[in-house]
Amino acid sequence: MAVRPQICEACSIKDLTFCSALxxxxxxxxxxxxxxxxxxxxxxxxxxxxxxxxxxxxxxGSVKLYKLLGDGRRQITGxxxxxxxxxxxxxxxxxxxxxxIEPVTACRFPRQKLEKLFDKFPHLEKRMLGMAVDELxxxxxxxxxxxxxxxxEKVASFLLMLARRQEHRGESSETINVPMSRSDIxxxxxxxxETVSRTLTQLRKEAMITLKDNRHIEAVGLDMLExxxxxx
Amino acid sequence: MAVRPQICEACSIKDLTFCSALxxxxxxxxxxxxxxxxxxxxxxxxxxxxxxxxxxxxxxGSVKLYKLLGDGRRQITGxxxxxxxxxxxxxxxxxxxxxxIEPVTACRFPRQKLEKLFDKFPHLEKRMLGMAVDELxxxxxxxxxxxxxxxxEKVASFLLMLARRQEHRGESSETINVPMSRSDIxxxxxxxxETVSRTLTQLRKEAMITLKDNRHIEAVGLDMLExxxxxx
DNA sequence: CGCGACTTTGACCCTGATCAAAATCCGTGG
DNA sequence: CCACGGATTTTGATCAGGGTCAAAGTCGCG
Numbered sequence: 001m002a003v004r005p006q007i008c009e010a011c012s013i014k015d016l017t018f019c020s021a022l023x024x025x026x027x028x029x030x031x032x033x034x035x036x037x038x039x040x041x042x043x044x045x046x047x048x049x050x051x052x053x054x055x056x057x058x059x060x061g062s063v064k065l066y067k068l069l070g071d072g073r074r075q076i077t078g079x080x081x082x083x084x085x086x087x088x089x090x091x092x093x094x095x096x097x098x099x100x101i102e103p104v105t106a107c108r109f110p111r112q113k114l115e116k117l118f119d120k121f122p123h124l125e126k127r128m129l130g131m132a133v134d135e136l137x138x139x140x141x142x143x144x145x146x147x148x149x150x151x152x153e154k155v156a157s158f159l160l161m162l163a164r165r166q167e168h169r170g171e172s173s174e175t176i177n178v179p180m181s182r183s184d185i186x187x188x189x190x191x192x193x194e195t196v197s198r199t200l201t202q203l204r205k206e207a208m209i210t211l212k213d214n215r216h217i218e219a220v221g222l223d224m225l226e227x228x229x230x231x232x
Numbered sequence: 233m234a235v236r237p238q239i240c241e242a243c244s245i246k247d248l249t250f251c252s253a254l255x256x257x258x259x260x261x262x263x264x265x266x267x268x269x270x271x272x273x274x275x276x277x278x279x280x281x282x283x284x285x286x287x288x289x290x291x292x293g294s295v296k297l298y299k300l301l302g303d304g305r306r307q308i309t310g311x312x313x314x315x316x317x318x319x320x321x322x323x324x325x326x327x328x329x330x331x332x333i334e335p336v337t338a339c340r341f342p343r344q345k346l347e348k349l350f351d352k353f354p355h356l357e358k359r360m361l362g363m364a365v366d367e368l369x370x371x372x373x374x375x376x377x378x379x380x381x382x383x384x385e386k387v388a389s390f391l392l393m394l395a396r397r398q399e400h401r402g403e404s405s406e407t408i409n410v411p412m413s414r415s416d417i418x419x420x421x422x423x424x425x426e427t428v429s430r431t432l433t434q435l436r437k438e439a440m441i442t443l444k445d446n447r448h449i450e451a452v453g454l455d456m457l458e459x460x461x462x463x464x
Numbered sequence: 465c466g467c468g469a470c471t472t473t474g475a476c477c478c479t480g481a482t483c484a485a486a487a488t489c490c491g492t493g494g
Numbered sequence: 495c496c497a498c499g500g501a502t503t504t505t506g507a508t509c510a511g512g513g514t515c516a517a518a519g520t521c522g523c524g
Contacts, residue, residue: 067372067373067375067376069376069380069381069462069463070462070463070464071463071464073380073381073463074380075375075376075379075380077372077375077376088365088368089365089369090361090362090365091362091365091366091369095368095369095372095373096372118354118358119354122350122351122354122357125354125357125358125361126350126357128361129322129357129360129361129364130322130323132361132364132365132368133320133321133322133323133364134323135368136320136327136364136367136368136371137321137323137327139368139371139372139375140299140309140327140328140371141299141327142375143299143307143309143371143374143375143378144299144301144307144309146375146378146379146422147307147378147419147421147422148301148305148306148307148419148422149301149305150511150512151511151512181470181471182470182471182472183470187379187380189379190378190379190380191512191513192512192513192514193470193471193472194471194472194473194512194513194514195511195512195513196471197471197472197473198472198473198512200472201472201473213521214470214471214520214521230301230302231301231302231303231305232302232303382479382480383479383480413502413503414502414503414504415502423480423481424480424481424482425502425503425504426480426481426482426503426504426505427479427480427481428503429503429504429505430480430504430505432504433504433505445489446488446489446502446503
């Protein structure tokens with residue numbers, strides 16, 4: 001948990017990801033595969049239903065993943081930050097759209113070649129499976145949030161998630177960075193921007209958070225947010 | 233898609249699952265691992281946060297998976313039927329509770345031993361990864377449902393899901409089997425039992441479905457349900 | 465400094481929740 | 495086979511959390 005993440009010298013992937021399991025030879029082969037990619041804000045990294053030819057490893061910036069309904073309603077299924085893995089679709093197509101929020105740098109791997117490397121180094125595949133299982137658990141938490149939590153609980157859970165992941169990346173969780181817009185938050189929590197805004201001011205008035213500016217929030221105490229988030 | 237599922241003679245696992253990738257020697261080793269288990273309705277197969285010592289393969293019956301909030305609010309994260317895999321938690325603990333709805337039979341594998349087998353037969357692990365990725369895509373669809381669909385769209389999506397999986401198992405999708413209670417449906421869709429009930433009668437009045445009895449529904453046409461479910 | 469985009473706040477509304485009661489289902493025992 | 499009783503489901507009446515529409519306030523970049 002308290003492991004300080006480090007940039008892997010060979011491929012500049014944070015060692016939070018599967019890359020850190022590699023050594024020497026393996027690492028070199030992985031490095032030969034990848035190309036470095038850069039995406040500006042509001043740029044699409046890939047589209048839902050597009051051929052899943054690449055997988056990515058975010059090295060900086062932030063990304064949102066989303067799905068759309070026929071009439072344009074949007075559900076953001078997740079946010080990615082430095083160290084997160086992207087495009088874990090071993091099937092033919094991506095199941096969501098990925099779009100940069102802040103300027104993003106990422107390592108891009110051709111999926112086919114990466115899979116061949118899996119055959120050579122099975123523990124790489126093991127690591128991939130572990131990541132998929134973690135994501136699955138996170139997805140189930142999010143279902144609980146979307147299906148059963150109140151607006152206030154949703155927002156508290158969201159802030160807590162940001163704080164925890166910030167910590168996990170080795171950044172201070174003193175002030176919470178909120179790179180995404182209110183609209184993104186709303187579509188992530190199954191709310192409207194108005195409700196997100198109102199709920200944040202409510203939390204502020206109840207002295208649970210301080211709004212430093214639109215993109216920076218300070219939590220007075222994470223424990224209060226935790227209790228809220230768990231429905232206690 | 234139209235593959236007729238068959239019970240694998242060796243271990244009685246439906247060939248819809250990873251077991252069908254095995255042959256001869258591999259199959260024997262897998263068979264030695266498993267024990268057959270049976271669970272009565274309303275029986276818990278495992279609890280959230282329990283040590284994840286086993287993984288399961290459902291061979292008959294139906295299962296619900298759920299998570300709880302501190303005050304008892306419940307979110308059902310999925311239903312499992314014959315051929316479905318259960319307990320895909322490679323971490324130490326299960327991330328949800330699994331409970332039998334109808335009488336369940338399942339093959340039970342000790343996780344540690346199964347993982348050792350993975351080292352011997354890497355394509356088994358590949359298959360596992362594939363299943364995890366599929367589940368992940370399903371989880372994202374469910375997030376879209378929970379966060380952005382109306383009650384009517386949720387119920388339509390639910391019926392469609394049941395019909396499709398029934399078909400996938402090789403059963404007729406003429407009449408949809410609904411083994412779970414209204415309360416289970418509600419907790420799966422993020423609604424209340426009253427809303428589920430009202431929505432079903434509404435769909436009946438609009439002649440989209442016929443309620444044969446509480447556990448059997450006939451869809452007049454799946455295309456209408458599909459349009460509803462996709463928000464068109 | 466000015467303009468467009470984003471966010472907040474306010475007033476009102478609607479979908480789905482809650483509370484309550486009637487109807488139906490289903491297992492049990494006479 | 496039917497009568498009973500608890501559990502589940504349906505239906506009805508009312509309520510409220512969060513959505514919608516509208517306007518004012520901020521932010522941020524040129």
